[in-house]
Amino acid sequence: xxxxxxxxxxxxxxxxxxxxxxxxxxxxxxxxxxxxxxxxxxxxxxxxxxxxxxxxxxxxxxxxxxxxxxxxxxxxxxxxxxxxxxxxxxxxxxxxxxxxxxxxxxxxxxxxxxxxxxxxxxxxxxxxxxxxxxxxxxxxxxxxxxxxxxxxxxxxxxxxxxxxxxxxxxxxxxxxx
Amino acid sequence: xxxxxxxxxxxxxxxxxxxxxxxxxxxxxxxxxxxxxxxxxxxxxxxxxxxxxxxxxxxxxxxxxxxxxxxxxxxxxxxxxxxxxxxxxxxxxxxxxxxxxxxxxxxxxxxxxxxxxxxxxxxxxxxxxxxxxxxxxxxxxxxxxxxxxxxxxxxxxxxxxxxxxxxxxxxxxxxxxxxxxxxxxxxxxxxxxxxxxxxxxxxxxxxxxxxxxxxxxxxxxxxxxxxxxxxxxxxxxxxxxxxxxxxxxxxxxxxxxxxxxxxxxxxxxxxxxxxxxxxxxxxxxxxxxxxxxxxxxxxxxxxxxxxxxxxxxxxxxxxxxxxxxxxxxxxxxxxxxxxxxxxxxxxxxxxxxxxxxxxxxxxxxxxxxxxxxxxxxxxxxxxxxxxxxxxxxxxxxxxxxxxxxxxxxxxxxxxxxxxxxx
Amino acid sequence: xxxxxxxxxxxxxxxxxxxxxxxxxxxxxxxxxxxxxxxxxxxxxxxxxxxxxxxxxxxxxxxxxxxxxxxxxxxxxxxxxxxxxxxxxxxxxxxxxxxxxxxxxxxxxxxxxxxxxxxxxxxxxxxxxxxxxxxxxxxxxxxxxxxxxxxxxxxxxxxxxxxxxxxxxxxxxxxxxxxxxxxxxxxxxxxxxxxxxxxxxxxxxxxxxxxxxxxxxxxxxxxxxxxxxxxxxxxxxxxxxxxxxxxxxxxxxxxxxxxxxxxxxxxxxxxxxxxxxxxxxxxxxxxxxxxxxxxxxxxxxxxxxxxxxxxxxxxxxxxxxxxxxxxxxxxxxxxxxxxxxxxxxxxxxxxxxxxxxxxxxxxxxxxxx
Numbered sequence: 001x002x003x004x005x006x007x008x009x010x011x012x013x014x015x016x017x018x019x020x021x022x023x024x025x026x027x028x029x030x031x032x033x034x035x036x037x038x039x040x041x042x043x044x045x046x047x048x049x050x051x052x053x054x055x056x057x058x059x060x061x062x063x064x065x066x067x068x069x070x071x072x073x074x075x076x077x078x079x080x081x082x083x084x085x086x087x088x089x090x091x092x093x094x095x096x097x098x099x100x101x102x103x104x105x106x107x108x109x110x111x112x113x114x115x116x117x118x119x120x121x122x123x124x125x126x127x128x129x130x131x132x133x134x135x136x137x138x139x140x141x142x143x144x145x146x147x148x149x150x151x152x153x154x155x156x157x158x159x160x161x162x163x164x165x166x167x168x169x170x171x172x173x174x175x176x177x
Numbered sequence: 178x179x180x181x182x183x184x185x186x187x188x189x190x191x192x193x194x195x196x197x198x199x200x201x202x203x204x205x206x207x208x209x210x211x212x213x214x215x216x217x218x219x220x221x222x223x224x225x226x227x228x229x230x231x232x233x234x235x236x237x238x239x240x241x242x243x244x245x246x247x248x249x250x251x252x253x254x255x256x257x258x259x260x261x262x263x264x265x266x267x268x269x270x271x272x273x274x275x276x277x278x279x280x281x282x283x284x285x286x287x288x289x290x291x292x293x294x295x296x297x298x299x300x301x302x303x304x305x306x307x308x309x310x311x312x313x314x315x316x317x318x319x320x321x322x323x324x325x326x327x328x329x330x331x332x333x334x335x336x337x338x339x340x341x342x343x344x345x346x347x348x349x350x351x352x353x354x355x356x357x358x359x360x361x362x363x364x365x366x367x368x369x370x371x372x373x374x375x376x377x378x379x380x381x382x383x384x385x386x387x388x389x390x391x392x393x394x395x396x397x398x399x400x401x402x403x404x405x406x407x408x409x410x411x412x413x414x415x416x417x418x419x420x421x422x423x424x425x426x427x428x429x430x431x432x433x434x435x436x437x438x439x440x441x442x443x444x445x446x447x448x449x450x451x452x453x454x455x456x457x458x459x460x461x462x463x464x465x466x467x468x469x470x471x472x473x474x475x476x477x478x479x480x481x482x483x484x485x486x487x488x489x490x491x492x493x494x495x496x497x498x499x500x501x502x503x504x505x506x507x508x509x510x511x512x513x514x515x516x517x518x519x520x521x522x523x524x525x526x527x528x529x530x531x532x533x534x535x536x537x538x539x540x541x542x543x544x545x546x547x548x549x550x551x552x553x554x555x556x557x558x559x560x561x562x563x564x565x566x567x568x569x570x571x572x573x574x575x576x577x578x579x580x581x582x583x584x585x586x587x588x589x590x591x592x593x594x595x596x597x598x599x
Numbered sequence: 600x601x602x603x604x605x606x607x608x609x610x611x612x613x614x615x616x617x618x619x620x621x622x623x624x625x626x627x628x629x630x631x632x633x634x635x636x637x638x639x640x641x642x643x644x645x646x647x648x649x650x651x652x653x654x655x656x657x658x659x660x661x662x663x664x665x666x667x668x669x670x671x672x673x674x675x676x677x678x679x680x681x682x683x684x685x686x687x688x689x690x691x692x693x694x695x696x697x698x699x700x701x702x703x704x705x706x707x708x709x710x711x712x713x714x715x716x717x718x719x720x721x722x723x724x725x726x727x728x729x730x731x732x733x734x735x736x737x738x739x740x741x742x743x744x745x746x747x748x749x750x751x752x753x754x755x756x757x758x759x760x761x762x763x764x765x766x767x768x769x770x771x772x773x774x775x776x777x778x779x780x781x782x783x784x785x786x787x788x789x790x791x792x793x794x795x796x797x798x799x800x801x802x803x804x805x806x807x808x809x810x811x812x813x814x815x816x817x818x819x820x821x822x823x824x825x826x827x828x829x830x831x832x833x834x835x836x837x838x839x840x841x842x843x844x845x846x847x848x849x850x851x852x853x854x855x856x857x858x859x860x861x862x863x864x865x866x867x868x869x870x871x872x873x874x875x876x877x878x879x880x881x882x883x884x885x886x887x888x889x890x891x892x893x894x895x896x897x898x899x900x901x902x903x904x905x906x907x908x909x910x911x912x913x914x915x916x917x918x919x920x921x922x923x924x925x926x927x928x929x930x931x932x933x934x935x936x937x938x939x940x941x942x943x944x945x946x947x948x949x950x951x952x953x954x955x956x957x958x959x960x961x962x963x964x965x966x967x968x
Binding site: 583 | 824
């Protein structure tokens, strides 16, 4: 995407997402951290829209915000009150060192790669978009095996979740007696 | 993209307000600095869709119309004191709410409690950005508008949860947890029902769906009645309207996640309840009822009036069920979503996919869609009845009258005295 | 595996300020997840020392007192009290007085059941629609009360030896008009609800009272009859000439909340039958016997009971030849019926508890006196 609007949107989204990510690290309250995580997800969805992948943006919101964030909220809800502090830890110095090393590696990779850039945006009035139908076709022809494996994994997770929350009476019912 | 419905290019033709706004933006694009026209476009979109359409609909149809309609269902008058026919009642309500003291409990989370109403209002405004009011009157004609609706309608669930949590009140948390569990349960059959629609129309864009219905001269409600039924029930559950409003009424005795809100904060929640219901009605009017088309009438009658009429018609359906039905328990609601609606949605999907495959592969004529409509309507009735009987609905097993005996004499076991009807 | 997740029961207060407890009444439930494991009732928020205060007033002055015990069915309260005093003092009531008493008691039964059925469905969540419909009929009945006795709710109409005033001229046409409309209304109301899937799901199997428990706990009224026990004081121990009228006793099937609802609707129908028969055979003559103003019944005690709309309403009066009773005790049906609340509620959810409580049809004025 090109134009002033896109640039303004990019910088705004970048600022919001980075601020939210920093907030997750530095906030004391675990619930505030989860909410800032949701803001980060929405920011990433905005980036997807900027890259003309609108289907992915909507899928990001539905899956990450609508389902995964809710799951994290429930998990926070079920922890006892004392464990909800996002507080100090003894591993601060090693963690900072590790983060600096990782950041250096990533920066080196970014500056050393030769990106395929063009001097200015190509003059097309209609950029090729990733339409939902293209995604569907790709999932069911080229990438059929990962798709099926993912569905098997989800089914296993579903069965496991149901098994985990059965009460002892229900388990006793199903034991071969 | 849109076929020429309105052969007009005048900016003063109020049948197509898109003309007016595009002329305005074009003329101002030379004057304003580069990029500011985007902001102006957003403002115009907001004013046109939200301020001009949604806000008056919320006040006069949502608050006033709902109270009048429910009152008539209950054989009484509704508000009729404030202004002629009680029409100024919503204004009186708003003024009352604004001047109320907004109490905040001392140990509540202030930041979250203040942020939650704002976070509840924002997705509602966003939803109206993709609803097509007319052939040129849609603010953001993305190619995934349907998915946009589903995605954004997951956001108020989070803000309602935050609202309940921030009160520091265990009953509010209970209400929030119930509401979230119900909302995510009902999203699954909802999306599956909408998938059937997408299979037929081949596009995820709301404007595209409207034009598909216009080109084939058929409304999707007759083509897929099961999808409409699933959508209606699913969206009632998401919006916490009776018969599925456990989250805010009777939930652990007090008002659930709205317990500690008072004044305009509560007013925002209440108003946006109506706002989300209007958004769902607008969405249903677009997808199921044909949107701004009315079999050719949209050439003379402004299409946005047709659209608004259909939205309010669908909203009246919400009001009607609210006044008539009692409320279900939470475990009955969950059972209903997972055991009844989900299999029904899946069977509907299979049926629709078969029909679509037949249509495309046999390269059949477009009028075969009427045959599909007939088949689908019959199948809908049969499927719902058969599935409910399989799940154990046997109305002939329930007594409808008490049994009658003549003399008083102690316990009468059930087999011996058969009185009354059946 | 499920021992990893530990859940703790916590205590919840239903009431005393609550839209569904029918008055100031508190139930402390201990909830484990969504299931109730224990329930404790706390009553007494409306205790007004009625029984003690009655010892200071004469027998006739106590009649308005009884109005306010069960303030929703004042005619039946009055009737029970004056029957007890008449039994104690050996006073005979003329036949016209008896017939008028029967008409008023049955009208009160219909009015009370209208309210009980309406608020019961209110508790299941139907936003006041059934209440508004039943209150339409109740308004017509209360208009009749106002025409006769001067008051809508606390009528103070029965007197020792008969009734206070004779029926006015407009009473009979209005009552007949009401009786014509009632069967249609009952059919419409029943038709809307009895096969409503949501209503059935909320009330069937909720708050079940087996017949042995009902008899052992001395329940009475619609609660007893819904469990299948055919016991109605109008048939078993008739008073005021009830043996001359032709009516039937409705019984339930398994003692759940739905059965209580069915029994109440059917009782309303039978009451309409009785009123029709009473109006047809209304005898002439005086409407009450003359009774001295400061009545001093002989020493002794008497217990009289009526089939009130909520159950067996009994009055136990002990006299010591003074102008006031020595002891005045009300056997309140709501109070006795409430004693099975714990069995009804334990094992269900809080929503079910609210529905069960609504189906017992209590009035806190009677429970606490």
